[in-house]
Amino acid sequence: MQQTGRASNGVIKAASAEEPRLRHDDAYLRIRRDIISCQLSPGQRFTEAELMDRYEIGKATCRNALLRLLQDGFVVSQPRRGYFVKPISVKDVDEVFDLRLELEPMAARLAVGRVDLDQLVRWEKACREDCVEMDIADQIKVFLDANKEFHMTIAAASDNRRLHSFMRSLLDEMSRLAALGFGFGGLKPGIKSDHESMLDAFRNGDGEEAARIARRHVDAFRGMTMDKILVALRDVSAELPITRQGRT
Structure with missing residues (x-):
C-alpha cells in the first residue's frame, strides 16, 4: 500500500519510495568513490558507527551501502573484528x-x-x-x-x-x-x-x-x-x- 503524508498546505502527498533508495545510492557511491581514491586506505578497519559519523548517514543507509560494497569486493568482514577496506596485494x-x-x-x-x-x-x-x-x-x-x-x-x-x-x-x-x-x-x-x-x-x-x-x-x-x-x-x-x- 502506498504511504501518504500531509503537505504544509493541507494537500495529501504520496511519500516517494524513491527517496530512501536515492539516499542509499548516494551513500554507497560516496563510500565507494573514497575507497577507489584511497581516501579510505586499503586494509583500513572501520565500524558502522565510524562510517555513519564520517558520512553522516543513518544505520539503514549505512548497512545498505556496506552490503553492496561487500558484494562488490571492496569491503571484507571478519567475525568479531568488524569491517576492513579490501587490502591490495x-x-x-x-x-x-x-x-x-x-x-x-x-x-x-x-x-x-x-x-x-x-x-x-x-x-x-x-x-x-x-x-x-x-x-x-x-x-x-x-x-x-x-x-x-x-x-x-x-x-x-x-x-x-x-x-x-x-x-x-x-x-x-x-x-x-x-x-x-x-x-x-x-x-x-x-x-x-x-x-x-x-x-x-x-x-x-x-x-x-x-x-x-x-x-x-x-x-x-x-x-x-x-x-x-x-x-x-x-x-x-x-x-x-x-x-x-x-x-x-
Missing part, C-alpha cells in the same frame, strides 16, 4: 594489468569506426588538465577519473556489453591501485603521447594499430605504477583519520 596488481593487456586491445580493435572521437578528445584533454590550484591528491583523482572515462568511451564503442561491464569494474580496480601508488609518491601520472597515438589510429580507421597502441599503453602504465605501488604497499599506513561529510 602484488597479485591484485598483476591480475588487473594482465587482464587489461588482453581486453583493452580487443576493445580498441572493435571500437574503430564506432567510437565518438570528439568525446575521446575531451577526455584526453581532461587527462592533462593542469589543475595547479588543487592539491596533488585531487590532481591525481581528476586524472584517474578522466583516464577511466577515456578508456570506457572506447569500451562502450566496442558494442560488446559484457566487455564494457567488465572493463568498468577492472578500471575501478586499476584506479585504486594507481591512487595508492601515485598518491603515496605525490606524483600525477603522465600518458599524453599514447592517448594521442590512439586517437590517430581511430581517425585512420586502423584497428590493428589501435590494438597495438592500447597494449603498449597498458604495458607502459604498468611499468610506471608498479614500483610506486610496491613502495606504498610496504610503507603506507593502513589507518587514516575518519572525517565528517554530509548526512544522508
